[in-house]
Amino acid sequence: MSTRAIPSPIQTMQAVARGYLPRIFQVRGWVLAAIPVVPVLLSLALTALLRVQGEHIPPALYLTAFHGVLAKFMLPIMALVAAPAGIREDIEQRTIPLMLARPSTIWMLPFGKGLLWYGWGAIWLVVACAGLLGLGSSPEGFLYQATAMVFAYWAILAFMSLLGLVFKRGTLWGALYLFIWDPLVRIFPGNLQRITFVHYIESIAGTRSSDVAASQLLAQEQITTPVGLAILILVVFGLVCWALCGWKLQATALGLAGSESEG
């Protein structure tokens, strides 16, 4: 009779993160890295070119790059690229039964794999924010911007992973949320702004970009959440989403599928 120890939740998380580590150094991983970094590099190259030509560089260009490009587009795209590579990938590849047949802590599997993609994406978000220094951002601004990106990515990735586990077309629902609901923050009155990711990013990173002018017809007054509280909300929201991912996987009976279960 076996007297094998049953892996703890932490061991399960480590096993999955270590096991899938090579995945982040493959195509999807580099695409994920390129999403925040390439626009910043292009901006840096463009401003360098303009400087050489003696053109005027707007002093708040970094704000447009951060709010109008990184926060608005690149961060959601990163989450939409990374989330399907999480435990959703094992479900679609039908490799999940081999993991579920192990004595590991099943509810930890989504978090273990998600953590890998979170860590990798967060590194490149920080690099991208560091690049904003070259566009005029200050060291203090960099600190807040990087913090906003890293915690928002945590929450958004967890949310997208949950959608991927709950819905068959989770990526689609995620895209709808991020690209249709979230931008509506501009016209949401008062506390309704608090149910968008943009609100927390802006609460941590500071002012909105210049593309939001008071002259917009339906624009509402921006409310803010204190930085510490905004970070806490993003962290807790992410944790809740990861916990729900774990619960969903634990509670769902996933057997062999297709030809494997025909016999």
Next chain:
Amino acid sequence: MIRLERASLRYGDILGLSPTSFELPEGGGITGLLGPNGAGKSSLIQLLAGLLPPSGGEVNIFGEAPFRNPNVLVRIGLVPEGDRFPVGLNGTRWLRMMGELSGLSGSELDAAIQRSLLAVGMETRAQLGFSSMSKGMRQRIRMAQALLHEPDLLILDEPFNGMDPEARLNLMDLMRELSSAGKRIIVSSHILGEVAQLTERILLLFRGRLLAEGSVPEIRELLDRHPIELRVASEDVRQVARWAVEQGELVALRMDEGAAILAVRNPRDFLPKLQDAIAAGQLPLRALDPLDLNLDAVFQYLTKDNA
């Protein structure tokens, strides 16, 4: 050790496995799950391996329900059918993860990986990516992952698919070795010959229900009751027909172009007689073809027989 008490499995409206009861004792041994495609073998395997909970009844492995139960799963090794592996990983990396998910770590894990790869003959090729491996190699890796944590119960779903004859024999030897070391092995197949080479005990499944249970000779006897059809081509078909009607095993006879179609019971008794008659020059035989030796035909017959 393994006890099913009217355990059934439904996939929505579809019944994958009718209420099924059987018991396998503690200790080593190989049990064959035999049945054609769609018989319910994989449904049964999913219940035993704890992948799915029963829709009705009870499944007990080592005294507990296996579904989402680490205490049971730590003693089970599963080799599912199908060629599915995570993209972008190599054999060793994947085995390491599977070992860690089974509670192994450090030098114990290294030793387990080495031992498992050696057992399946993949010790020098496990570093390859799955996409660079042949189907047979991937099957061996799948086998290795099930052996890592030295499970007491090994469940193999159609393990010989895609294996070359040598690998097949090696796997059979390995299974016999594990069985004699006290491991209980459940192996599914739709090929009787394959299972018969391995096991002393067979569970016969058909259309989602357990049709019969017993030793290989018992099952063979049951199968022998199914009349098989033989097409005997001869220059003198009438002579063949005259000889055949004198044999007690003949159930039906009809004539085809240049051949007699014989339906016979107990082919293991009949065929040596036919062989002797040919050797004695009594039958001018040109060709002998079995027409319905496939397992589906036998199962169809048994189902009618049981009804």
